Amino acid sequence: MTQRACKILVVDDEPDLQPLMRQRMRRYVRRGLYTFVFAQNGVEALEMLQEQQDIDLVLSDINMPKMDGLTLLQQIPKVDPDIRSVIISAYGDMKNIRTAMNRGAFDFVTKPIDFDDLKVTIDRTLRNLTEWREALASRDKLVALQNELDVASKMQQSILPTELPGTDEYKVAASMQPARAIGGDFFDFVHLDGGRIGIAVADVSDKGVPAALFMMSSRTLLKGAAIGGTGPGEVLYEVNNLLEEENESAMFVTVLYAEYNPATGELSYANGGHNSPVVFHEDGSSTVLPLTDGVALGLMPGLDYRQETVKLSPSDTLVLYTDGVTEAMNTDFEEFGLERLRSMFVESMPGDAEAINTAIFKAVADFAGDAPQSDDITCLTLRRITTDA
């Protein structure tokens, strides 16, 4: 709490009280605990409250000319709702005491004033005021922090591409649904030479602010490496080494990075500890792309990342996803699972990437029902459209 003396306004029309109060409380005034100011009635008290905004506590008599103590109690919150009031009443005057308490008095003392009791009452009141102010300050801090989180969340969403690539030959759709305000998943794409594109889906260990920071740097490094890179394996090798350099907190990110050539349907990919992508075929079957034995990025320098190449047939649909999809749980604690994902389009499949991607999110949401979402959910769909030239 503030180290300044607490300022107490004493309101009483009896002229004797002022010297008595100063005399009996002089020790505490000398120690710098309290300072006193005095008013003769409610009107004067209100004026002083308006002029001196550092008054913490009002100690007021009830019966006074011009404006009595009970009326003053009603007026004080209009000047400052945080000021605490203590009423001085006649002994046994329960009716006025009840009225005063109902009008917001914090406590009361009775006449003749027992100054030891008054000291206890003042200190108790001031302690309450201090706690109240601290609570308000904490709340303000929390609100500020919440605002910052909201900003961070918006920033995070805003770095995700909104316009995804697509031509007559292929279309990409993607979405990320964070479990909390700040997520650890992301997806991205880059245009490469010869009309090729690089696509990525990634999942940072843990969630919240540290994960978000790690996600930001992962995403930047990945983008840079992808643009200058010579293939997915090389790209992950480079990002892994860069991430590991200053990673005391043992954060890591799993990444599926792939490069797609729309002209040939060729897809090269490298998997850094991430879930295996699924390719859905036109006949309702699906293929899980084999793991490439890559380790999650950021853990250990110098690791090699093998890449594989497959060919997407016309109408094949590649789905990259994070474990938020397969590990989504329903209220019976069952997981959505890879098999449920694979069986989604056995009967029929929407003809465009956006609809497929949306259908996956909907299937996960339907499955989870009322179960809370515990992990970020990300899904990126690439559909090959044209026939072979």
Add this chain to the structure above:
Amino acid sequence: MAISTSREGQTLIVKTEDRIDGANAREFQVDLEAAIDPNDRGLVLDLEQLSYVSSAGLRVILLTAKTLRKQNAKLAVCSLSDSVREVFEISGFDKIIPVHDNQAEAAAALAD
């Protein structure tokens, strides 16, 4: 995710159960750190009763390995359930943390 501990010589054996995810990973980390003695030369994490581990849980295992390395000790995991084994394989953790079939094998490997 309660943990139980025992010791064989300078090897600490920690068993954990149920799930380790974002909600209890921090607690798991604190419990693990408290269980480690500065004189321990090895830690076997027996995951037989663990049904699920998220990336947050993997991170704690990795942090523990780092902590142990500072006191010149090693970490091994053993007795992975199928679903936990799958997480280890997909994430590539099985390539940076030794995985064994049972406690005896893990303890023997750490003693080497």
